[in-house]
Amino acid sequence: MSLIVMKFGGSSVGTTERMGRVAQRIIDKKLQGHKVIVVVSAMGDTTDDLIDKANEINEKPPAREMDMLLTTGEQISVALLSMAIHKLGHEAKSYTGWQAGIVTEDVHSKARISDISPDRIFNALEEGNIVIVAGFQGMTDRGEITTLGRGGSDTTAVALAAAIKADVCEIYTDVDGIYSTDPRVVKCARKLPAISYDEMLELAHLGAAVLHPRAVEYAKHYNVNLVVRSSFTNNEGTLVKEEAEMEQGVVVRGIAFDKNVARISVLGVDDTPGVLAKMFGALADNEIDVDIIVQNGVQDGKADFSFTVSSSDRARAFDVLASIKSSVPYRETTFEEDLVKVSIVGAGMVSNPGVAAKMFKAISDIGVNIIMVSTSEIKLSCVIASDPLTDVVRALHTAYGLDSSDTAFVGGPSDRR
């Protein structure tokens, strides 16, 4: 008998009919002899509807009250899912985040879990119940209701799995695992049987929206075995685990890409100490995430910088730069839009110096110009023009031997929360 955490996203329980199918799936797991804890997100569009209602009343609602409001979405889900399980003749008990003992920092809208007291959950399991816990929410030690921010339900599931020392934490979603790249772009994308925490983290940060990075970090920290699998099929999923146990010989595990990249260049900046700190400090103060930064060398005491931001932040970044021109003098700013960042990720890259060269060659063979490059121990990213993106991803997928003969399963609408 194992102790298993199952997490279902909002689209998996989006209708009462889907709720019934999820209930059956949970019961099947229990009938296999396991103890089961379920974490659920709010149903379908519930959260968006609540946000709309709040904005009708107050376009800048206090974060504390927003947390009070939004946590009802998950509370509705857990109650209904419990009813669906009872309907099928099994015992279940639902719990809010605070009832499940999930304690967070004293921060609203994006709190981190600081502690979990799982006694009550253990007792309910001992009594033979399927335990259902509201995702995305917790309570501070002063009794204030908090939410965990985007990806919060994944984090709840992983944190609970760590606290109760679950054998596995299964994340049910609308895709049936982690793929070597986006199966909508490359038909012969390969479903990975396993991937390391670090590789998953890089892929998550690089735009593969299946698992939230914070949940993966949590899993890595507490060494929780994660499985990503489909709510709609019985296909085997992808196991996310410690690198040491991984299959050997794989250099590149997957290819990620992020559309909507813009490059901004600041030309003729005085090369004096503190210039970079001021410039990027001002951007950070305005909550503009800067990704890759490149300095092109210094000439005549003047430097040129380039950096990338999300396309949607480009105009705001320009405004910020204009506003600090008096304290950080520069000659001019330019930008390029419609760029993409393509990345190869793999723990085996560290000891394989030829990996980068192969990427550059594959891209240039298609006649695409590489605009910027960024590296880490286990990933290599190139910023290129967005136009022939599909060709580039396919070429890289083939070059690193990732092509599969199977056709990938591609699920319904995205199931993030």
Add this chain to the structure above:
Amino acid sequence: MSLIVMKFGGSSVGTTERMGRVAQRIIDKKLQGHKVIVVVSAMGDTTDDLIDKANEINEKPPAREMDMLLTTGEQISVALLSMAIHKLGHEAKSYTGWQAGIVTEDVHSKARISDISPDRIFNALEEGNIVIVAGFQGMTDRGEITTLGRGGSDTTAVALAAAIKADVCEIYTDVDGIYSTDPRVVKCARKLPAISYDEMLELAHLGAAVLHPRAVEYAKHYNVNLVVRSSFTNNEGTLVKEEAEMEQGVVVRGIAFDKNVARISVLGVDDTPGVLAKMFGALADNEIDVDIIVQNGVQDGKADFSFTVSSSDRARAFDVLASIKSSVPYRETTFEEDLVKVSIVGAGMVSNPGVAAKMFKAISDIGVNIIMVSTSEIKLSCVIASDPLTDVVRALHTAYGLDSSDTAFVGGPSDRR
């Protein structure tokens, strides 16, 4: 400066626009220099919508899970009302029942409040906040979420007022006070400036749906000054308080009526000990509320009984009687439908023996036959045919000197919860 509890029902906050008006009303009270605690019900049809959703999934949902589900309705209300108050530039904090320290018995769907720990509310008031508490809900000492049943938000408001020793508990609703009778029936019905707890209890039980009887009982027990007034006008309301302080000389305070009464007669019952207990025990086991019971005397060892039930329970009551015929033998059952119960209520009735005679005469003067009579210390009820109900109520209203020259305000849809 006073400490004031304001309670708003579901229709008072049924739309975001009404929510804004309620917010302004609360702020006005605070600006008058008072400390304000607000209790709110779920918005408009929220509770019914949640019940529908539950029934789609499970037509017999467990009471515990139903409480988990329904309490989200009030949590949504308090969060949005707090946002509306912030929007108008004032500080407010919303609290669920458990956060407000409302502890209940360990029963689901109709728990009674057993204790309130108002420290957190006091602290929030001290910090200058308007405090907003979700009505209708509490928590057991094991941390289970419970609801208080029908009229629960009224009870929350009164119980909170008792716990914090509030100067007054104002119940805002869709009528602007307690009337001498239903203003929709008698145009010259008089709004009562004051009424005693006991009189209000009788009126509430007799079908005047403005205040829930349990809330009135609670107010009586803890001597909480209650005011019933309109959410939509600034008219003075009705004060519900201890009888000792009431104006003297009023014999009949008001006239209530309950339509949908059916009378069932059981004829030729063996007059042996325990027969009544068996008969009414079986009805109670089937959750059929029996109101007036009359025995018509015994002849040849056989007795005839009559009793009233709600029209909607009549058929079921007949089935129950048929099912126990072997253990409680009787000759036959008959029934009459389309009856009403008309009641006069007033603390002054105790010492005025002529009151009953006046009622009987007023009814017979219209040519209406009195079918059954029931009395208590402060009320007298007659069951009559429903047909000339309006005439009867008007005649009684005039006979007891209750007619007013003002025209009553009659509000929108009923605002019960």
